Amino acid sequence: MSTTTATPPPKKVNRIGLELSDYRGGKTTLCAGCGHNAISERIIEAFYELGVEPHRVAKLSGIGCSSKSPAYFLGTAFSFNAVHGRMPSIATGTMLANRTLVALGVSGDGDTASIGIGQFVHLMRRNLPLIYIIEDNGVYGLTKGQFSATADVGSKLKTGVVNDLPAIDTCALAIQLGATYVGRSFSGDKRQLLALLQGAIAHRGTVMLDVISPCVTFNDHEGSTKSYSYVKDHDEPLSDVSFIPFFQNIEVDYEPGTATEITMHDGSRMVLKKLGTDYDPTKKVEALRVLTEAHDKGEIVTGLFYIDTERENFLDLLNLVDEPLATLPESRVRPTRQVLDEIMEELK
Amino acid sequence: MSATHGAAKEAHPSPTPAQVVNDLSIQVATVNGSGSQTANTVLLRTILQMGIPVSGKNLFPSNIAGLPTWFTIRASKQGYVAHRREIDFLVAMNPETAEEDVRNLGPGSAVVYDERLNLKRLRDDVVFYPVPFDQLVTPVCPDARLRKLVRNMIYDGVLAKLLGIEMEEIQTALQKQFRKKLKAAQLNFNAARAGYEFAEKNLEKADRFALQRMDATRGKILVDGNSAAALGAMFAGVTVVAWYPITPSSSLCETLIDYMKRYRLDPETGKATFAIVQAEDELAAIGMVLGAGWAGARAMTSTSGPGISLMGEFVGLGYYAEVPAVIFDIQRVGPSTGLPTRTAQGDILSTAFLSHGDTQHPMLFPCSVEECFSMAIEAFDLAEGLQTPVFVMCDLDLGMNNWMADPFPYPEKPIARGKVLSVEDIKRLGHFERYRDVDGDAIGYRTLPGTPLPAAGYFTRGSGHNEKAKYSERPEDYVNNMDRLARKFETARRRVPGPVIEGNTSAEIGIIAYGTSHWAAEEALDQLKQDHQLSAGYCRLRAFPFNEEVRDFVARHRRVYVVDQNRDAQMYDLLKLEFDVENIKKLRSVRHYDGLPIDARSVTDSIVSQESEN
Numbered sequence: 001m002s003t004t005t006a007t008p009p010p011k012k013v014n015r016i017g018l019e020l021s022d023y024r025g026g027k028t029t030l031c032a033g034c035g036h037n038a039i040s041e042r043i044i045e046a047f048y049e050l051g052v053e054p055h056r057v058a059k060l061s062g063i064g065c066s067s068k069s070p071a072y073f074l075g076t077a078f079s080f081n082a083v084h085g086r087m088p089s090i091a092t093g094t095m096l097a098n099r100t101l102v103a104l105g106v107s108g109d110g111d112t113a114s115i116g117i118g119q120f121v122h123l124m125r126r127n128l129p130l131i132y133i134i135e136d137n138g139v140y141g142l143t144k145g146q147f148s149a150t151a152d153v154g155s156k157l158k159t160g161v162v163n164d165l166p167a168i169d170t171c172a173l174a175i176q177l178g179a180t181y182v183g184r185s186f187s188g189d190k191r192q193l194l195a196l197l198q199g200a201i202a203h204r205g206t207v208m209l210d211v212i213s214p215c216v217t218f219n220d221h222e223g224s225t226k227s228y229s230y231v232k233d234h235d236e237p238l239s240d241v242s243f244i245p246f247f248q249n250i251e252v253d254y255e256p257g258t259a260t261e262i263t264m265h266d267g268s269r270m271v272l273k274k275l276g277t278d279y280d281p282t283k284k285v286e287a288l289r290v291l292t293e294a295h296d297k298g299e300i301v302t303g304l305f306y307i308d309t310e311r312e313n314f315l316d317l318l319n320l321v322d323e324p325l326a327t328l329p330e331s332r333v334r335p336t337r338q339v340l341d342e343i344m345e346e347l348k
Numbered sequence: 349m350s351a352t353h354g355a356a357k358e359a360h361p362s363p364t365p366a367q368v369v370n371d372l373s374i375q376v377a378t379v380n381g382s383g384s385q386t387a388n389t390v391l392l393r394t395i396l397q398m399g400i401p402v403s404g405k406n407l408f409p410s411n412i413a414g415l416p417t418w419f420t421i422r423a424s425k426q427g428y429v430a431h432r433r434e435i436d437f438l439v440a441m442n443p444e445t446a447e448e449d450v451r452n453l454g455p456g457s458a459v460v461y462d463e464r465l466n467l468k469r470l471r472d473d474v475v476f477y478p479v480p481f482d483q484l485v486t487p488v489c490p491d492a493r494l495r496k497l498v499r500n501m502i503y504d505g506v507l508a509k510l511l512g513i514e515m516e517e518i519q520t521a522l523q524k525q526f527r528k529k530l531k532a533a534q535l536n537f538n539a540a541r542a543g544y545e546f547a548e549k550n551l552e553k554a555d556r557f558a559l560q561r562m563d564a565t566r567g568k569i570l571v572d573g574n575s576a577a578a579l580g581a582m583f584a585g586v587t588v589v590a591w592y593p594i595t596p597s598s599s600l601c602e603t604l605i606d607y608m609k610r611y612r613l614d615p616e617t618g619k620a621t622f623a624i625v626q627a628e629d630e631l632a633a634i635g636m637v638l639g640a641g642w643a644g645a646r647a648m649t650s651t652s653g654p655g656i657s658l659m660g661e662f663v664g665l666g667y668y669a670e671v672p673a674v675i676f677d678i679q680r681v682g683p684s685t686g687l688p689t690r691t692a693q694g695d696i697l698s699t700a701f702l703s704h705g706d707t708q709h710p711m712l713f714p715c716s717v718e719e720c721f722s723m724a725i726e727a728f729d730l731a732e733g734l735q736t737p738v739f740v741m742c743d744l745d746l747g748m749n750n751w752m753a754d755p756f757p758y759p760e761k762p763i764a765r766g767k768v769l770s771v772e773d774i775k776r777l778g779h780f781e782r783y784r785d786v787d788g789d790a791i792g793y794r795t796l797p798g799t800p801l802p803a804a805g806y807f808t809r810g811s812g813h814n815e816k817a818k819y820s821e822r823p824e825d826y827v828n829n830m831d832r833l834a835r836k837f838e839t840a841r842r843r844v845p846g847p848v849i850e851g852n853t854s855a856e857i858g859i860i861a862y863g864t865s866h867w868a869a870e871e872a873l874d875q876l877k878q879d880h881q882l883s884a885g886y887c888r889l890r891a892f893p894f895n896e897e898v899r900d901f902v903a904r905h906r907r908v909y910v911v912d913q914n915r916d917a918q919m920y921d922l923l924k925l926e927f928d929v930e931n932i933k934k935l936r937s938v939r940h941y942d943g944l945p946i947d948a949r950s951v952t953d954s955i956v957s958q959e960s961e962n
Contacts, residue, residue: 054802055801075805078795079808086632092636094642094797096639097647098798318623320623334763347569
């Protein structure tokens, strides 16, 4: 019997000394194989790799399967699971109260594109610093498989019902309305989704990511345009996305003219390597053209469609003090006796 | 001009009876959008400056221009400020309503009118004072575009001469109104003077009404309830405001924006210590307020009935997830769109239990602009202390009309932020359970997002949860939580402001009123005593849930009249829910719901009539 104990292998930690497990949450109650679980995994990795303190993250959601998922990642972060379709307003209030938070909103296609379309539209206009993820499966899962407004024309339900109304393209809408970081991905594309999420965390403005996330129970069959096999077959990445955080000094090798590099607010970089044709993600018109054309061809184009790192975000527009409004001391929020006297004098 | 002169001279219905001093109502009938607001406010302010207690009510249509509008001013040496149905002095400027307005007058009243309306023919028991407004305005206002607005100041001058209003005070009031716009003030004063001089030369005083300087308004301010509530919110330290425009509440947030821009920018950086957002609708407004309240801000919104309906779902979340919020409801008339520019207390029941499932919410009932200010402050302390949405139930009459008041006292109590745990607190305690009743008051401790400690984080949800804020569908967890929320409402009962009890506490009958009905109720108490030898006790409710004092009040009297400005006797019903059979049997209802502010005569008549049936 040996008397010496073997030194345990050093635990793998991120730049702030936390382990991957510190970013995990409760056990998922979603179906096995649900795309949402894969998205949760990528969220865990993205926050871990960028070394964001979980307490700085506010997880916000509405109602539906997607909106339950914040319970399954970043378990020590604060979270608010609100009412159906109204997460944007909760998120807005939260960020007004404490601008130092990193707001992560998780919604679904029903929660966003139907009951919540009004709040979604106005959220995009404001460019509030917020990561808004749509876990998009084209159906209402918790109420057992009715079509949502992102279901494609001709897509078929298990019951044989065919969708005959056009889909709302949430990405096109977000770009048109003023979101400043807009992309689409697939829950099955680990690499692309992780890079897009990391870029999202580095962005200070409204991020809108539509992540196609097949529903294994109600929308993964032949005839569905949101099934794993359909998305795999029709996924057309716009460019190869990679992310280099500000704390890593990595040189990326690429031939001139084959990639676009974008510097984020915190100094991180997004590198978009060209896959086919030239694409400029800072041009709204380009983005809308690509989305429309892909749609006409029946392709699911993915990647970072649009980015604007210049536009003022909503909190700066409101000229808020740097500290959280929530905890300003009384001396800064209750005007003095002299002020009241002055006002009373004016009213005499 | 001579014809006018002659007409006035002929207008003698009877020999002048005894003079009535400092007790009259003036009604100015104009067309909406004709710019009479300045003339009316100046008139109101001038009477106040003469030391005479005064109140003004704007009865206006839901319209930008073209529909009839009436402004009533009541001067009362006794200090009565409630609406009064009887009009003593009519200023008839609106051709559409003039004839009906004249027919509605009581005998012995007086009419100042645009001579073109030819009203004199209608009656011979009122005094007519025809005034050629167009002829008078032209020389004093060369700019034809401004004449429509300036024209109204002429009746201020005519009334000044006829009633004994001091012209110097009109000048002071105009300066107050126009502040730095000296030219505008002078132009308006010239018009008033033209009216005065016309009346002096051409009109012979033939009515019995007069105003004389008193000393009952020294140091008083003149302000509307919405502005007062806005000031209260600012001094309460509000940091996040989200709102959606709706009559009659819009001016609350608009005034708040003005004040906050003046007084709540950081002196060093010039940055805002507040965020005010005009939301896309009321659902988003309350959502933002709840998000902000959850994250620790003092957050509020302001709305009216339709907005309250839309906020229902979110308010249930606020109740169940226990998020503080302050909601001002400036009540207006009706289900649906109703009468958007008329006053009512119509949201009492729907707000008390707003949202689905078992819900109940504290409500405050300010009756005055002073209480709009003080209760705004109190509402934030209550909301954060109780961790729940709190409603301040105002109405259009209070919110949009100018009321005289004593200057508001500076809030002496420090801001109370409720039970919020810091990192040190949690380290000391070793653990934290969001919904656990640690202190026996049914209010848990909360932490704020961003608190840098893993143990501080928790999951807020509108779905079933246990003491640890974990998802739960267990029957006992649900019952425990709901029972604790019910106990929390009992804590609220002890914390909200109690009633004000006055009058004859040993009388057989009692009166319960709340909000703006107070002013009519108070005057009715005097009318009942003087005209009907009926003495009554009086209980003014200031909050829901009702505390023991309300129950005791009802127990002390044999019959208790509950005054409501709604059809369904909503406060009466709410009281019934809380009382035992003996006390319920004592309750009677007095209701007023025609859209006009309640008047004392309506209260008195209803009580006298019901008493005669006993």
